[in-house]
Amino acid sequence: MVTATSLDVTRIEPRLKHPTIFKHFDELEPGESFIIENDHDPKPLYYELIGERGNIFTWEYIEKGPEWFVVKIAKRKISDSEETVGAIAAKDIRKAEILKAKGVDFCCGGNKTLKEAGEAAGVSEAELKEALALADKTPVSPSQDFDKWNLDFLTDYIINTHHQYIKDNAGNIQSIAHKVAQRHSDSHPELNRLAQGIDHFLQDLLNHVIKEEKVLFPAIKEAVAKSRDVSFVGKIPAGFIKQPIQTMQKEHEIAGEDLSFFRKLTNNYELPQDACNSYNYLFEKMKEFEDDLHRHIHLENNILFPKAIKLEEEQSKK
Numbered sequence: 001m002v003t004a005t006s007l008d009v010t011r012i013e014p015r016l017k018h019p020t021i022f023k024h025f026d027e028l029e030p031g032e033s034f035i036i037e038n039d040h041d042p043k044p045l046y047y048e049l050i051g052e053r054g055n056i057f058t059w060e061y062i063e064k065g066p067e068w069f070v071v072k073i074a075k076r077k078i079s080d081s082e083e084t085v086g087a088i089a090a091k092d093i094r095k096a097e098i099l100k101a102k103g104v105d106f107c108c109g110g111n112k113t114l115k116e117a118g119e120a121a122g123v124s125e126a127e128l129k130e131a132l133a134l135a136d137k138t139p140v141s142p143s144q145d146f147d148k149w150n151l152d153f154l155t156d157y158i159i160n161t162h163h164q165y166i167k168d169n170a171g172n173i174q175s176i177a178h179k180v181a182q183r184h185s186d187s188h189p190e191l192n193r194l195a196q197g198i199d200h201f202l203q204d205l206l207n208h209v210i211k212e213e214k215v216l217f218p219a220i221k222e223a224v225a226k227s228r229d230v231s232f233v234g235k236i237p238a239g240f241i242k243q244p245i246q247t248m249q250k251e252h253e254i255a256g257e258d259l260s261f262f263r264k265l266t267n268n269y270e271l272p273q274d275a276c277n278s279y280n281y282l283f284e285k286m287k288e289f290e291d292d293l294h295r296h297i298h299l300e301n302n303i304l305f306p307k308a309i310k311l312e313e314e315q316s317k318k
Contacts, residue, residue, distance in 0.1 A: 009038040018048060025049070025057065025073060033074035035062065041069050047250045049073075058116065076113075085117040090302035093144045094135040100294070102128060107256070107297035146303055151311070152224045154304055155217040162296035163209040169289060170202040176282045184279060188272060190265050197265070198286075201258040205293075208251050216244045220308045227311060241312045245305045252297045259290050 012020050024034050036042060046059050056076050063070035089096035089106040099106045103121040115125040146154065177198045181191040219241050222234035263269065269283040 006035045006037065009036050009042065018045060021045060021073075022049075022052070025053070025075065028075040030075050031077035033058075033072055035070060035072050038069045038071075039067065041065065042071060047253075050246070050249065058112075083114075084111050085114060086111060086298075086302040088114070088132070089298055090147055090306075092135065093146065094138050095132050096298065098131050098135050099128070102131065104128070105256070105294075107252070107294045107301055146299060150224065151304060151307055152221045154299065155220055158296065158299055158304070159209075159213060159217070162292060162299070163213065165292050165296075166202075166205055166209055169285070170206055173282070173285055173289065174199055174202060176278055176285065180276075180279050180282050183276065184274070187274065194262060194265055197258065197262060201255065201262075204251070205255060208248070208255075211244070212248060216241070216248060219244070220304070223308065223311050223315065226315060238316060239312065241308050245309060249301060249305065252301060255293065255297070259293070262286060262290075 007021065007024060009017055009021070021036060028034065036045075041064070049057060049059075058072075058074045058076060060072040060074075061069070062072055085099055085104055085106040089099055096106060099117075102118075102123050104117045104123065105112075105120070106117070112120065114128055118125045118128050149157070174195075177191075177195040181195040185191045219236040222232075222236045223241065226232045226234065266283065266286075269287055271280055271283060275283075
């Protein structure tokens with residue numbers, strides 16, 4: 001049982017900081033929490049916790065700079081019958097659409113319970129459960145039952161649908177963002193930050209999909225080929241898949257934070273009275289891009305990645 005409720009990380013010797021924090025976390029009972037205080041953003045710790053412990057914790061900023069960063073870390077208390085919103089969305093595309101309509105983040109925030117996700121979206125758990133129950137009465141299209149697709153086919157679908165969408169639209173969005181900033185930044189200075197942010201966001205995303213296509217997806221396809229033919233000999237070493245998946249998940253988290261920043265910067269893409277056609281086009285395109293990226297990340301975080309890790313683990317036991 002942890003006796004300290006607050007931990008001043010600045011007072012801990014650098015090499016002992018993360019081990020000490022992990023020790024505090026491991027000693028928590030489900031539902032318990034502690035607070036860390038630091039003089040810089042401890043986000044790398046978040047990624048290390050995800051990689052080492054998985055999605056069994058919550059991370060809440062109480063104070064976010066500029067001088068102090070205070071974070072509440074809690075160990076999840078999830079009953080055996082309680083699913084995360086990511087798992088709910090992965091199993092049923094109809095329920096994924098309902099969660100999306102309610103403003104629930106089930107891609108980057110897919111590790112939350114229904115109650116936690118509802119609180120973040122400003123929707124009660126009861127309202128979400130009622131809406132999800134109605135989904136069972138709606139026919140589901142077999143062609144959109146992604147949870148039943150073969151993993152190699154799903155990787156091809158992601159490349160040809162979502163990766164291609166990014167490649168087709170990135171340059172256009174960057175160009176329009178700078179054009180709108182140039183014309184309207186005198187009266188709307190936030191547009192300069194938006195254009196610069198979009199540049200970094202899209203370049204990171206283009207690099208991200210290249211890594212998936214060149215490294216991770218071929219490894220997943222080899223694992224699938226081996227599951228079909230035990231005599232298959234691939235080029236990817238055993239146990240390779242989990243590490244790049246953790247990296248991709250970290251990058252998904254960063255992309256989600258970028259999208260949230262853009263919405264905050266633009267007041268949820270609210271157009272000012274002096275907005276021209278290009279201004280309107282940019283905001284509509286950003287909303288469309290965000291919607292496609294959420295679907296993209298959902299397919300990977302909640303369906304492709306967990307199944308690929310499970311497949312690799314099963315093969316390592318043989």
